[in-house]
Amino acid sequence: MAIVGIARALQSENGFTYLAGTWKEHLPRSLLWYIETAKVRKMAEPFLIREPPSKPVPTWSWLVGPIYVHCDVVIPGGGSKRWNPDLYEAKFLCFRWPKEPVNYSPPTAYYDFDGLRITLELATHTSTILPKEPYGEHNCHRLSCDSLEEDLASCLGLDTKRLAASYHCDDLETLYQPPADVRIALVAEEVDLNYRHDLQGLALAPGVESGTWRRIGYWKAWVNLGDDTWEAESIFLRLEGVKIETITLV
Known part of the structure; x- marks a missing residue:
């Protein structure tokens, strides 16, 4: 719900379109995230899940995966020239929700990403x-x-x-x-x-x-x-x- 509040505020101020943790205006660059596993030192050490995903999320969104212990979600760029x-x-x-017109965000778009x-x-x-x-x-x-x-x-x-x-x-x-x-x-x-x-x-x-x-x-x-x-x-x-x-x- 904290992310929902931030998304609402930013969308109201900038007019961006919120899409499952990212912004339409930042696509496709914001698809370039990955899970960094370097902090897990040994090959045999298991990846421990701190928090599983709670609702259906598209596979392209960084919100899709569970939160792992000792692993970070990294979005490259920003620091390099x-x-x-x-x-x-x-x-x-374009984007589309089920049963909705193309490029239309329903009122539930801030928290319901199913489909x-x-x-x-x-x-x-x-x-x-x-x-x-x-x-x-x-x-x-x-x-x-x-x-x-x-x-x-x-x-x-x-x-x-x-x-x-x-x-x-x-x-x-x-x-x-x-x-x-x-x-x-x-x-x-x-x-x-x-x-x-x-x-x-x-x-x-x-x-x-x-x-x-x-x-x-x-x-x-x-x-x-x-x-x-x-x-x-x-x-x-x-x-x-x-x-x-x-x-x-x-």
């Missing part, structure tokens, strides 16, 4: 996710997108040491049994002040309803093409098999 943010950004198209869906235009690619052996306690509970790393290296003619792709699972109970093949969707690609390409996006699986997708995780990748070298266009869009799709997330 980008100087070329326009290589690629997904497009938010809320959003539609975006995204660049998608099929990838394989595998657990990565930790290099130390601080690097545990980390998964790698091996096939994405290989595809990027092959496409760009680079050694895999000059790039990396990692994955953060939304449901920590399934952390070590990730799906073999997932649809990954690029949300943003930027170049930082060190001429490094930074990519961020979502891992998706088919929803229960035909034509819908549910979020299962967050992925990020970086590519260093060389000293003072960067591409003026998205390198993700150069991968073989990438498609621009209209995706409805539930």
Whole structure:
């Protein structure tokens, strides 16, 4: 209820549209959240739940997961400086509640998110996710997108040491049994002040309803093409098999 009060106040002051813990005006960037597990030091240490979710929430909202002990929800960005943010950004198209017109928020929108869906235009690619052996306690509970790393290296003619792709699972109970093949969707690609390409996006699986997708995780990748070298266009869009799709997330 505290969040409801804050949402009402901000929406009244700024005219933003509240959508399950985020704002329509901040989509799709605000989809780039993940659960940080670095504070759980040992691979065998269980993820303890402090508070489970109480009501149905869309899979794309950071409100969907339980509150874990020693884990944080992280929304990247804000602290880093980008100087070329326009290589690629997904497009938010619309939102809809069940039995309501498109882009209409019912009076219950502040606290009842059941059935809320959003539609975006995204660049998608099929990838394989595998657990990565930790290099130390601080690097545990980390998964790698091996096939994405290989595809990027092959496409760009680079050694895999000059790039990396990692994955953060939304449901920590399934952390070590990730799906073999997932649809990954690029949300943003930027170049930082060190001429490094930074990519961020979502891992998706088919929803229960035909034509819908549910979020299962967050992925990020970086590519260093060389000293003072960067591409003026998205390198993700150069991968073989990438498609621009209209995706409805539930």
